[in-house]
Amino acid sequence: MSAKRSIFEEVGTDTPKRETPRGGLIDAKPRGARTAIRVWLMIIFALVVVMIAVGGLTRLTDSGLSITEWRPVTGALPPMNEADWQSEFEKYRAIPEYQLQNRGMSLSEFQFIYWWEWGHRQLGRVIGLVWAVGFLGFLVARKIPTGWTPRLLGLGALGGLQGFIGWWMVSSGLDGEMLDVASYRLATHLGLAFVILGFIAWYVFLLGRSEAQLMQARRARDGKLFSLGTGLMHFAFLQIVIGALVAGIDAGRNYTDWPLMAGGFLPPDPLQIEPIWRNFFENDGLVQFIHRMTGYALVVFGVIAWRRSRASANAVTRFAFAAVLAMMFVQTLLGIGTVMYSAPWEIAIVHQLGAVFLWVLIIRARFLSQYPRTQSIRGGTA
Template sequence: MSQKRNIFEEVGEQSASKPAPKGGMIDQGRGGARRGIRAWLMVLFAMVVVMVVVGGLTRLTDSGLSITEWRPVTGAIPPLNEADWQSEFDKYKQIDQWAIDNQWMTLEDFKFIYWWEWGHRQIGRVIGLVWAVGFFGFLAARKIPVGWTGRLAFIGGLGGLQGAVGWWMVASGVTSGEGVTTVASYRLATHLGLAFVILGFIAWYVMLLGREERELMQARRQKEARLFGLSTGWLHLAFLQILLGALVAGIDAGRSFTDWPWMQDQFFPPEAFDITPVWRNFFENAGLVQFIHRMVGYVLLAFSVMAFVKGRKSAHAATRAAFTAAFIAVIAQIVLGIYTVVTAAPWNIAIVHQVFAILVFALILRARFLAAHPIVASLRG
């Protein structure tokens, strides 16, 4: 005769004997060292920011042409004795910048600008090393989440391209007998623009890795398409203004017209099209370049007000806060830009203005991310 069994005991026994249910395809996206990769990307982001700042200081100290050769490997070793230093100084004496602007320099003066450029290039090498160690380390350990290998490799590819663009920029100023004493402003803008592209992709990946795939998939269903499109335009307009700022910096146009809101007591700068052919004025005429930078700044301000008003109507508190933060940053950057102009762009103010551009770019990108992947709060929350 079978023994009478307790129904609660049966349930307990069955639940203990059955294996735990396996997650579906969504849960597989959690695989890999998401937190570790995110931390690694955050380190890379910080290093690229430092690279941009040091690059700006290198330009402000007119140090960018002190190293006249591109040696990706052997260039990591600085001059080790006086003979090496003299050799580097002799190479510098062969270019127009020394012949036209810096014949007063002694070897000690040259060392000052050399160390700035060497440090800038060295940071680039360290960034490449940190990327390679992290990427191949996670790859060898099979800790990269599904679908992320290409993204992380893409970051490394952009870094390699940036190194080549950096030399392409420097090469435009390493001339002899052509009367060129600085790098081409449009190449400087390309170099800085690519740095912001790299920062943008890293920041986007950091934000994606900060949330689980299941949560991201649910968030995409709540995507606010209009806000996403608006923030995309906002981001592109801010990026354009950053490129124009690089053109201004490349020819020191910020020190040419130091009154605001006028330019030498008039709305449109004098002699705006004096350079021939005409197209060169858009890159080399200080008055016209600064004028365009100012006008786009006003357009950015108007667009930012619209984005702020629309963003405040979001159904999600985090998204509203993100649009507000980005708007405040834009206002602060515009005020700082005006102050930079009226003070004739001293190096410390100019570099803060550049750092704030990174902040503005990152905050607009965050607003865009939250428009696409809103954080859905419960009614109780």
């Protein structure tokens, strides 16, 4: 039975205090150094783009086989004296590229191609160091946002795998009668570089907004447009890999007429190599033909995605797909120019960098269809 209360007692003096309402996950304070990690990833992204450009120039200058050993640590030091240079030159003289193509090359000519390959490998070491220092720094400081440690660790694993594949590629040209690296290994190497770029770009886009903003934006996602963006991304990746096959056998330096090939729709003798499957990797005419046809089909797919994007209520998303289509036309013109001028390095490297730019634009358009920007009723972005 409760005790009697005084008639003079103030009402409500013992009323329990109400707790302040707690917000949910969407209101939680952001954890981790999202901005700092984003800047770090952007630095790595820029280094990988430079790496792709240097790798392309290494290929175009026929420098890729100048270093015949894989020494991940000690190889960071170049030859320091005349004896070291002669030792490296003797190793190069023992491979088919020198014996069948560059016999009589002088030491100074060898040094030119050696520096290209050494610079390419050195840049790979720099990228690995930037990743390791950044990742360990954020990890020790406990600044990595929840759920992001496996993603960032995965980037490092892919980078290590890329180094191994790079040597696997180079080793294919060191014995037998091959004058260059195997084209399918080159395609694997370049393809993985674009996979790494794609992951970094996606992570940069994600880190550009808070988790709360991403959760809110996802409610307005355009599922159909996202699916088209995904298909466009896969199609573009296929075209990039085929382009690497073209570069691997110097197919871009033959059949310099356009839109025909040697005066016909199909190149002459497209299936002359036995067994037939090898033609799809080693027949310069057939490989270039496939690259052309895939390019045309990619543009058609791009037009379809762009037309669908026009129905989007989000102006930023519409513009993103329009930018993709515009870059596709630019890249097509660069490809035609590369072929018609027999793939000079100046045009070929711009074409390769154009693929990087297009790749990132496609990923950005896909991202914006999944996480559209908030906009006002009048259409402006918030």
